[in-house]
Amino acid sequence: MHRRKFIQSTAAGLALATVGSRAADKIPMDRKKVALIGSGWYGKCDLLRLIQVAPVEVTALCDVDSRMLAEAAEIVSTRQESGRKPRLFTDYRKLLADEELDLVLIDTPDHWHALPMIEAAQRGLDIWVQKPISVDVVEGQAMLAAARKYDRVVQVGTQRRSTPHLIDARDRVIREGLLGKVGLVEICCYYHMRSRQNPPDSQPPEYLDYDMWTGPAPMRPYNSMVHPRSWRAFMEYGNGIVGDMCIHMLDMVRWMMDLGMPKTISSTGGIQVQGGVKANITDTQSAVFDYGDLQVIWQHRSWGDAPDPEYPWAATFYGEKGTLKASVNKYDFKPRGGGSPIHQDVVYELDKYPEDRDEKDLERHVAPAIRGHMLDWLHAVENRSRPVADIEQGYISSTACILANLSLELGRSLTWDHEKGRVAGDDEANRLLARPYRKPWIHPTPEAV
Numbered sequence: 001m002h003r004r005k006f007i008q009s010t011a012a013g014l015a016l017a018t019v020g021s022r023a024a025d026k027i028p029m030d031r032k033k034v035a036l037i038g039s040g041w042y043g044k045c046d047l048l049r050l051i052q053v054a055p056v057e058v059t060a061l062c063d064v065d066s067r068m069l070a071e072a073a074e075i076v077s078t079r080q081e082s083g084r085k086p087r088l089f090t091d092y093r094k095l096l097a098d099e100e101l102d103l104v105l106i107d108t109p110d111h112w113h114a115l116p117m118i119e120a121a122q123r124g125l126d127i128w129v130q131k132p133i134s135v136d137v138v139e140g141q142a143m144l145a146a147a148r149k150y151d152r153v154v155q156v157g158t159q160r161r162s163t164p165h166l167i168d169a170r171d172r173v174i175r176e177g178l179l180g181k182v183g184l185v186e187i188c189c190y191y192h193m194r195s196r197q198n199p200p201d202s203q204p205p206e207y208l209d210y211d212m213w214t215g216p217a218p219m220r221p222y223n224s225m226v227h228p229r230s231w232r233a234f235m236e237y238g239n240g241i242v243g244d245m246c247i248h249m250l251d252m253v254r255w256m257m258d259l260g261m262p263k264t265i266s267s268t269g270g271i272q273v274q275g276g277v278k279a280n281i282t283d284t285q286s287a288v289f290d291y292g293d294l295q296v297i298w299q300h301r302s303w304g305d306a307p308d309p310e311y312p313w314a315a316t317f318y319g320e321k322g323t324l325k326a327s328v329n330k331y332d333f334k335p336r337g338g339g340s341p342i343h344q345d346v347v348y349e350l351d352k353y354p355e356d357r358d359e360k361d362l363e364r365h366v367a368p369a370i371r372g373h374m375l376d377w378l379h380a381v382e383n384r385s386r387p388v389a390d391i392e393q394g395y396i397s398s399t400a401c402i403l404a405n406l407s408l409e410l411g412r413s414l415t416w417d418h419e420k421g422r423v424a425g426d427d428e429a430n431r432l433l434a435r436p437y438r439k440p441w442i443h444p445t446p447e448a449v
Contacts, residue, residue, distance in 0.1 A: 043107030156394030162372035179319025190306035233279035240281035
């Protein structure tokens with residue numbers, strides 16, 4: 001055996017031994033056949049957490065980047081118990097038509113969530129789809145309609161709902177009434193996450209099918225900052241920092257406080273400081289999600305300092321009896337007028353899941369939440385029930401964030417009629433609920449799924 005092959009086979013054997021030693025810890029269920037559409041950063045994070053907690057066989061991967069696809073296949077083969085490499089596809093339609101599957105994970109850029117999700121539902125699969133579920137409101141309505149029409153279990157990747165220390169904060173602080181009446185929640189992100197790159201446009205690399213990558217989005221000249229990951233800098237492919245980061249905190253607040261859709265939504269902001277670069281998302285933005293007797297107020301700034309460096313991406317619940325600060329890393333409750341504060345840190349599971357220690361680009365503090373979210377999804381699949389981040393909850397949180405951006409664009413507050421799925425008394429806003437699709441792609445509608 002050549003030395004290189006010996007090292008590869010030894011590494012694979014060690015990985016299989018590690019995975020196999022925990023087989024008894026996995027959720028008891030029949031082995032499910034799984035595919036991943038979108039094999040980049042979070043696609044691998046999600047899929048590898050699923051492998052850790054469930055008896056699954058990853059039979060197929062799909063990506064328009066052949067280099068990324070091959071890398072993902074190699075990793076998966078060393079992490080699943082069979083040691084097999086999945087079949088590789090560059091077109092999700094062929095994957096869904098050719099493969100016998102039980103589950104599919106959709107971890108594409110945001111502009112590619114709707115069409116694969118709807119087709120997967122039509123083919124009778126249960127689905128994991130990343131947040132936000134859609135780039136426009138009508139896409140989300142069509143996705144929800146497809147899930148219900150075909151009776152599919154759909155979990156959205158808003159894993160704050162499955163984060164151990166945040167579950168504790170909800171149960172121990174909010175549900176126990178330690179805050180008293182809450183009249184205001186501030187949610188925020190002050191990460192310097194907006195791309196400051198300014199490379200020239202160029203020809204796409206030979207390993208990337210850029211036309212397919214663009215799909216229904218507007219065709220822009222290829223730029224190296226777009227793929228991978230920095231597509232988030234462009235509104236053509238997503239909904240900016242509101243669609244990327246606000247949705248997590250808003251969804252967390254809604255889940256903790258059992259809130260539905262806000263009554264009115266307003267937003268202001270723009271590119272205030274970081275001009276002169278290719279990124280076209282806002283660097284500064286505020287939004288108010290008005291629930292009548294409660295306001296949830298968002299603020300992001302991709303420059304300057306965070307007001308509280310301990311909680312740069314967080315929610316602060318202001319109650320008459322105390323204050324709760326919650327983030328992906330910890331929470332702190334401080335009662336007013338004396339009493340005992342409560343603090344809890346994020347839960348790590350590095351001893352139980354040692355591969356977390358060295359996995360490339362894994363957010364280690366988020367891994368337990370993803371595992372919990374996967375287990376919740378699988379439990380719902382087995383029981384044909386609604387998971388904690390059911391597609392309807394994802395639709396509400398996604399729509400609220402999309403409407404915040406539309407409010408900013410239009411320069412006025414929007415009143416949402418949730419029953420009708422429209423902005424009340426605003427024809428101009430309603431025309432913006434569906435973005436134009438690039439031909440030959442056809443925009444989905446609830447009626448057509």
